[in-house]
Amino acid sequence: MAGLGGRMSTVVKAKVSKLLDRAEDPAETLDYSYQKQVEQLQNVKKGIADVVTAKKRLQMQESTLQQSVVKLDTQARQALASGHEDLARTALERKNVAQTELQSLDTQVAELEEQQQKLTDSEQKLRAKIESFRTKKEVIKAQYSAAEAQVRISEAATGVGEQMADVGLAMQRAVDKTENMRARADAVQELEAAGTFDDITALGSGEDDIDRQLKQLSSQPAVDEDLAKMKSELGVGAPEAAQIPAGEQSGEAAAQPDAGAGS
């Protein structure tokens, strides 16, 4: 069993026995160990609070994006109804980006929810083990006989130490996941700040960098499909089959980001 699982228990056992070997007074070590455990539990609680905060932040972004999707869809319809197909296309492109972000946020919120649940469960188990350790250490101290006590202390401390290490591991994984999601949330916020999901009527006449970047980002077929669907719903002309003639150069050229030539 050396491969998969041995390592963690070996490390915990080594740490515990090192602690006990150093101890001149096992009773004192027990109290110290208990105190450390209680402190650790506080850290776990803080960690759970961090995960909850990250989740709330993502949920807030979700509701903002949902509003944007509805608004952009309405605007696309209005634009199309009044014969502004270009404007409708821009709105649909933005809606497409917002929807993609929404899907990704959904997954991440669900994942954080799961992490939160797991951490809460682990915290409860750890709390129970620590409480049990507290009782046990008092019994050991009362019936203290050095040799025997050393063994029993070691057993109890290993059990709690292992549980603590395990909760620590779960925390670390949750924090890593939260970090990823924080980066994700920041990226969405940057898109928001850049006006990606803004009201298209607030736009000036010319295209800016963001527009061009968006066109590269957004998946063209999906937008074409949306547009065609909307047209048939509104009864505006025949659904257009958007075709890019083979060998057309401008498409390639437009795909190059033209930094600095923005406004």
Place this chain on the structure above:
Amino acid sequence: MIVRISGEDQYELPDDDAGELGELERTVIATVDEGRDDDFPSAYAALVDFVRGRGTPLGEDDLRGSDVILPPSDISFAEAGREFTGEGLIPD
């Protein structure tokens, strides 16, 4: 034999199950060593399910340490690769 599934519970298994557990573990390690990431999730799920199925969960006031500690049941192939080759789940 006490087995912990990281992030979940500790289970007590009959000592006789050690052989079968070891067999399942070798299958998991083989998928990692051979880079078969498609086969990893089912191999690892089989190992974890075996522990859950054969074992009895340890009470929360039971302070015994584990003989075997398995990584979390939702461990990814990449994480597993690091666990088996790197410094492990619990760094010093």
